[in-house]
Amino acid sequence: MSDRTARALVLALAILLVAGLVLPKWAISLAIISLGKGLVVLGMMLLMRTGLVSFGQGLYYAVGAYAVGILNQVYKFSDAMLMVAAGALAAALIALVLGALLAGYRAIFFAMLTLAFSMILYGLLVKSSALGSTDGFNVDARTLAGIPMGGGASYTLYAFASIAAFLGAWGLHRYQGSLLGRIAPAIRDNELRVEYLGASVRAVVLLNYVIAAVLSGAGGAIVALAVGHIDPEMAYWTTSGEFVFVAILAGTGSVAAPFLGSALFEAIRTVAYQYSPYTWQMVLGAAMLAVIMFLPSGLWSLFERRRARP
Amino acid sequence: MAILEARNLVKRFGAVAAADGISFAIEPDSVVGLIGANGAGKTTFINMATGYLKPDSGAIFYQGAEITPLAPRAITHRGICRSFQVPQLFLSLTVRENLLVSAGIAVRHGAGGRIEAQVADSLERFALAAYADKLAGVLPEGIRKLLDIAMALAARPKVLLLDEPTSGVSAEEKFGVMDTVMQAVRPQGVTVLFVEHDMEIVERYGERVLAFYEGRIIADGAPRQVLENPEVREFVVGEHAAH
Amino acid sequence: MDQLAAVLVDGVIYSSWLFIIALGLTLIYGVMRILNLAHGSLYALGAYVAASLVGAWFANGYPPMGSYALLPAAAVIVGLVAGPLIERGVLRFLYGKDEIVLVLVTYALFLILEDLIKLVWGVESYVISEPYGLLGSFELAGLPYPVYNLVLVAAALVIGAALTWVLQGTRAGKLLVAVIHDREMGAALGINVSRMYLVTFTAGTMLAAVGGALTAPTVSVLPAMGVEVIVLAFAVVVIGGLGSLPGAALGALIVGLVRSASVHYLPQYELFSIYLVMALVLLARPKGLFAGVEARKI
Numbered sequence: 001m002s003d004r005t006a007r008a009l010v011l012a013l014a015i016l017l018v019a020g021l022v023l024p025k026w027a028i029s030l031a032i033i034s035l036g037k038g039l040v041v042l043g044m045m046l047l048m049r050t051g052l053v054s055f056g057q058g059l060y061y062a063v064g065a066y067a068v069g070i071l072n073q074v075y076k077f078s079d080a081m082l083m084v085a086a087g088a089l090a091a092a093l094i095a096l097v098l099g100a101l102l103a104g105y106r107a108i109f110f111a112m113l114t115l116a117f118s119m120i121l122y123g124l125l126v127k128s129s130a131l132g133s134t135d136g137f138n139v140d141a142r143t144l145a146g147i148p149m150g151g152g153a154s155y156t157l158y159a160f161a162s163i164a165a166f167l168g169a170w171g172l173h174r175y176q177g178s179l180l181g182r183i184a185p186a187i188r189d190n191e192l193r194v195e196y197l198g199a200s201v202r203a204v205v206l207l208n209y210v211i212a213a214v215l216s217g218a219g220g221a222i223v224a225l226a227v228g229h230i231d232p233e234m235a236y237w238t239t240s241g242e243f244v245f246v247a248i249l250a251g252t253g254s255v256a257a258p259f260l261g262s263a264l265f266e267a268i269r270t271v272a273y274q275y276s277p278y279t280w281q282m283v284l285g286a287a288m289l290a291v292i293m294f295l296p297s298g299l300w301s302l303f304e305r306r307r308a309r310p
Numbered sequence: 311m312a313i314l315e316a317r318n319l320v321k322r323f324g325a326v327a328a329a330d331g332i333s334f335a336i337e338p339d340s341v342v343g344l345i346g347a348n349g350a351g352k353t354t355f356i357n358m359a360t361g362y363l364k365p366d367s368g369a370i371f372y373q374g375a376e377i378t379p380l381a382p383r384a385i386t387h388r389g390i391c392r393s394f395q396v397p398q399l400f401l402s403l404t405v406r407e408n409l410l411v412s413a414g415i416a417v418r419h420g421a422g423g424r425i426e427a428q429v430a431d432s433l434e435r436f437a438l439a440a441y442a443d444k445l446a447g448v449l450p451e452g453i454r455k456l457l458d459i460a461m462a463l464a465a466r467p468k469v470l471l472l473d474e475p476t477s478g479v480s481a482e483e484k485f486g487v488m489d490t491v492m493q494a495v496r497p498q499g500v501t502v503l504f505v506e507h508d509m510e511i512v513e514r515y516g517e518r519v520l521a522f523y524e525g526r527i528i529a530d531g532a533p534r535q536v537l538e539n540p541e542v543r544e545f546v547v548g549e550h551a552a553h
Numbered sequence: 554m555d556q557l558a559a560v561l562v563d564g565v566i567y568s569s570w571l572f573i574i575a576l577g578l579t580l581i582y583g584v585m586r587i588l589n590l591a592h593g594s595l596y597a598l599g600a601y602v603a604a605s606l607v608g609a610w611f612a613n614g615y616p617p618m619g620s621y622a623l624l625p626a627a628a629v630i631v632g633l634v635a636g637p638l639i640e641r642g643v644l645r646f647l648y649g650k651d652e653i654v655l656v657l658v659t660y661a662l663f664l665i666l667e668d669l670i671k672l673v674w675g676v677e678s679y680v681i682s683e684p685y686g687l688l689g690s691f692e693l694a695g696l697p698y699p700v701y702n703l704v705l706v707a708a709a710l711v712i713g714a715a716l717t718w719v720l721q722g723t724r725a726g727k728l729l730v731a732v733i734h735d736r737e738m739g740a741a742l743g744i745n746v747s748r749m750y751l752v753t754f755t756a757g758t759m760l761a762a763v764g765g766a767l768t769a770p771t772v773s774v775l776p777a778m779g780v781e782v783i784v785l786a787f788a789v790v791v792i793g794g795l796g797s798l799p800g801a802a803l804g805a806l807i808v809g810l811v812r813s814a815s816v817h818y819l820p821q822y823e824l825f826s827i828y829l830v831m832a833l834v835l836l837a838r839p840k841g842l843f844a845g846v847e848a849r850k851i
């Protein structure tokens with residue numbers, strides 16, 4: 001099974017890289033954004049497997065983006081790879097602190113605390129005139145690990161995003177098959193037993209929280225570069241809500257689902273918004289209700305059913 | 311030296327004394343049955359001995375060292391494991407995956423052996439192989455109990471506390487469950503304490519019996535002797551004669 | 554000293570407003586274990602319906618004082634229409650599922666309602682300031698305050714008292730409290746839990762809407778108003794303890810005073826301060842200030 005998934009991921013990466021050579025600019029841009037947001041959803045998926053729903057991934061998404069922004073505008077960094085790495089690192093450090101506090105909470109309280117933290121960041125960003133307050137500011141990268149990169153919809157950034165997504169998905173897949181990774185669904189099912197078996201639930205929850213934060217930070221950084229602009233809205237609870245929505249859609253069954261779900265969401269949002277700006281949210285809401293009521297394991301379960309166990 | 315010792319354990323829940331001065335010592339490599347009516351304090355003792363509850367006063371010693379303040383995790387690492395009255399399983403995982411988790415954690419914390427070998431051994435020893443790929447949530451009760459106990463054994467404990475191992479198990483399967491468990495651990499000299507309501511099981515497998523009543527131990531000795539004790543007959547067995 | 558008085562007065566006014574909007578949320582959670590993310594949208598719905606009614610009232614030249622009756626009327630309308638529609642039409646099929654699933658359902662409802670509002674009322678703002686200014690103003694500690702704000706405080710007290718009386722003084726209310734504590738037990742005792750849910754959700758919707766209706770004269774009624782309110786309501790409810798009425802009052806008071814102090818002394822931290830308090834309370838008392846007891850597991 002793991003071999004098959006790894007092979008599928010490599011194939012997907014190859015297809016992405018080749019397709020990118022012929023895709024129009026708007027598709028490239030959409031793809032980079034989907035891949036970046038897909039990373040955030042990948043992190044959410046890990047948390048959901050551990051039995052936790054975060055309503056505040058926007059925090060790390062924004063941290064990643066603003067790390068890029070600050071390095072770019074204040075310190076005049078211009079290398080994308082460095083900035084994305086910095087975004088991921090910043091997210092990891094903050095997650096270590098917040099995660100230590102959060103690791104003792106579950107269910108609604110975990111969700112509400114994550115929401116509170118993201119709204120705290122939002123409040124700080126909005127009031128910070130140095131960071132452009134509600135307008136945010138533009139970002140602009142020139143190179144990626146030395147390779148010249150022009151603008152947000154460049155093939156270089158696209159390739160980088162594809163590789164980052166591949167590494168994230170493949171890494172998570174390997175992690176989930178490992179001993180430590182197996183503990184996540186066990187925690188979701190029965191924390192007490194996990195403790196009685198001798199493992200520390202808190203430690204595993206913290207680890208998974210930090211991994212999710214790193215993925216979200218990297219995702220936010222990538223999206224910031226693709227869009228060329230960052231603003232506090234990235235930390236607002238409705239942004240986190242969108243990630244939750246896509247995570248539900250994607251389910252917890254496959255590491256590729258978050259990216260496909262993100263792409264679907266972005267495509268729908270772009271198209272629907274153009275034709276009917278006052279009803280696309282309604283359509284999304286109705287779709288979400290339908291998924292929850294009829295497909296409790298997400299859209300992915302539609303594919304899983306075909307390969308059901310005997 | 312006693313392998314497990316309780317000294318003056320007291321635990322109250324409001325007005326109820328689940329433990330009211332419990333003291334006893336368990337010799338290594340022995341099998342002890344704990345009997346008593348519901349609420350007499352048997353599960354509370356197990357919860358305290360494994361760190362889930364802290365006594366209001368008193369202490370518990372394992373191999374001479376006090377373990378009272380330790381968390382369940384730490385106590386497991388020291389060598390005491392338990393099974394549960396209501397099997398505590400990972401319901402959305404298969405039997406094999408449940409065992410992979412318990413074996414994996416145990417091996418990582420130094421229990422020795424290889425994970426896959428341990429899982430295969432558990433599946434065989436506890437006759438779970440036929441259910442290996444079934445979700446734990448759909449298993450019949452007797453199989454759940456066996457899985458619950460198999461998982462408790464992953465860490466190769468020196469003391470095994472079984473909380474009502476045969477409750478909910480059909481009359482025909484009861485002895486099968488107990489035989490399987492005993493065969494799996496007794497040859498290694500594991501000390502076993504089991505809580506039971508079924509007096510046949512107590513007599514057959516217990517070398518010594520402790521009778522609990524309202525948080526106190528009212529009898530302690532060989533099974534026959536304890537079960538014929540008039541107080542025990544009245545407060546413990548008497549209630550079960552109605553079953 | 555004047556500034557302190559201003560902080561207190563502003564704080565109490567703001568707390569009253571918070572209490573009204575948080576009440577419906579905590580009631581619904583307490584009885585149905587649903588954290589209603591659509592609460593903000595129901596609040597907005599109340600504001601819009603109030604705006605339409607009041608707008609039409611003044612357009613027809615009716616006596617201005619009568620417009621005040623329209624505010625609670627709007628809340629009742631929204632409650633009686635939206636409440637049963639949502640509860641019977643969607644929620645009732647999902648009881649018994651994980652709490653988080655229900656949160657996601659209410660999030661989906663929030664998305665739907667937000668667009669519904671835009672479809673019906675458009676994105677232009679509605680201003681119905683007449684009821685706000687009609688009562689004139691009074692002075693406190695040298696500062697002018699609209700009398701309308703007293704109406705807000707009075708409304709909070711009346712609603713709080715009425716709800717307390719219903720829950721503790723009436724038979725139906727006590728049954729509701731029983732269900733809050735143990736749903737299954739309630740059903741086992743013969744309480745018609747299904748009807749309780751319908752009544753509770755309708756009441757919760759009405760409370761959300763009354764918050765919106767009472768707010769409408771004081772702001773520009775805009776589509777975004779629901780989104781901003783929901784997080785505030787959460788902060789209040791979570792601080793006080795989900796499902797607790799006195800908790801909602803205490804939470805509202807704390808958040809109201811903290812925010813008021815922040816606005817007067819440290820304006821750049823206003824938004825941040827509310828969530829900080831929420832985070833701090835949660836960290837110290839995970840279940841909020843007034844929380845229930847957990848049952849034994851093993």
